[in-house]
Amino acid sequence: MSGYFSYPDASLQEELKKTAEAIVVPGKGILAVDESNEGIGKLLASVGLENTENNRRRYRQLLFTTDMLSENISAVILFDETVYQKTDDGTSFIDLLKKKNIIPGIKVDKDVVPLYLSEDEVTTQGLDDLAQRCAVYKKQGCRFAKWRCPLKISEHTPSVQAIQDTAQILARYASICQSQGLVPIVEPDVLLDGDHDIVRTQKVTEVVLAAVYKSLNDHHVFLEGTLIKPNMVTPGQACPKRNTPEEIATATVTALLRGVPAAVPGIVFLSGGQSEEEATVNLNAINNVQLKKPWALTFSYGRALQASVWKTWAGKDENIKKAQIELLKRAKANGLASVGKYQPGDVTTAAGDSSNYTKNHKY
Template structure:
């Protein structure tokens, strides 16, 4: 584990850029960027185009360590290069931005009001590659749609079980049990979720470090208690479908909670924009998210 990266993630000012759209969400991300599905004919062409989009974001002078602490990448991205360097190395060596890797394989079907992660059969091999590519940590997502205590318990237990495997490889896992922002009982789900997270944190060995990525809570500062746990490097928030402005407003009301936004980060960016227009839009977005993250 890179101690300089750990210190930066624990105490640095800024937020995490989520650039980890995977196979299922890549066409939508490209479409929002102005690249339609008729622009590519197979997965390799699609991934090349999305890497070009991510490269444009990462290489922008506005995408810098003054505002951004880390960036979450898709598996295909860590195997590609920017200006001759592996993407993770470029982020850290050129930008001083900590690289993370999305490791989950998507969501299972809805059972007990939740969607667990699908099995990750090649996880150990993927983690080995991540270490070789100088990745600092990982991210994996589950979804909670109902305040079902049994389902939420299963989600958190699965997340921490896999998280411990990840930490044993020398990586810091981002535990992401997302609560659906449109859930009818979102606040109740968050209450159950926090208690289950606290139980799992109490079971960890003293040296284990994790990060938490959670939906912006219904009750402001609801996760402040988790930020004080010695196992927790940082608590970050997903935008969860909120638009950029609303996500920033809600985030700003939660002290110590920093952003890890995907859609809200790339909103308004387009392949057809000039470099000046692209950088200006990205710069404004980054500064707005940063301001909301340092409250």
């Protein structure tokens, strides 16, 4: 009958569903190592190192060679360069991760550009050659992808234009990924920038989620083979009123219940510039809030898993083991938080309480 459609064939559906579910198994989450060369260059400069391909490789090697990483990390998001990098002994990073039973994934958006005729809003580029790139990444061993669309709250934003643009782009991305056998992680990122309160953040998040899932449905995306990476519902960075983890948890889960279908296997939160400890405590509160939670609620953290690693490593080989211990401690804390069993303050790391906020953050 005309007007009807079918999802991907049964075997592809099963593959996508299994991968999505494997990423959000209880007690585990995602390590995001998908900074662009420019983004990681700023971090390298902070520890006195040049932004060279080898220095970028050395840092990523530190993370991926960490013993027992897979105890609380189910998957890693890579940057294009990282897909082809190797350890000192010639083992490809992807093969190393697979041996550790960690699922490799890839950031596929090509960052943001100004959204024409908007009030300082942006759109994310990279759809043109996405199918070909996804096919290559799948052949290299990646099993999922990530695409970020940031949205800013101000007096007049996010605009209807920006919200609809985000929804359409994320849906096109997700459908293309699934056509090539990759699980899409959909990331509508409502930014921390601003002085708005938590009520405003919740409303904006609900409107964005509704638009995104309407568009995913319109594009025939198989929801059981997807994950979503949203912001937690928190007040703006400059808001004078700070909310408790319990208030953040209630606002976050309420917004998700109103916008994310139960068919989605899991929600993998971004840390959004929160400190390491804040991101862990808030995730723990989210998992303990007394509301329906039909999805796994876990983490996909970059800065909130690595701030202490950078501080401890400081670019020196003699600090590698110490830096790896910091990574394991934070991964363990978030693993516990993802099942609601973290006790605030139980884990102390080198940069645990330091802010990771950056205005207009770019990866």
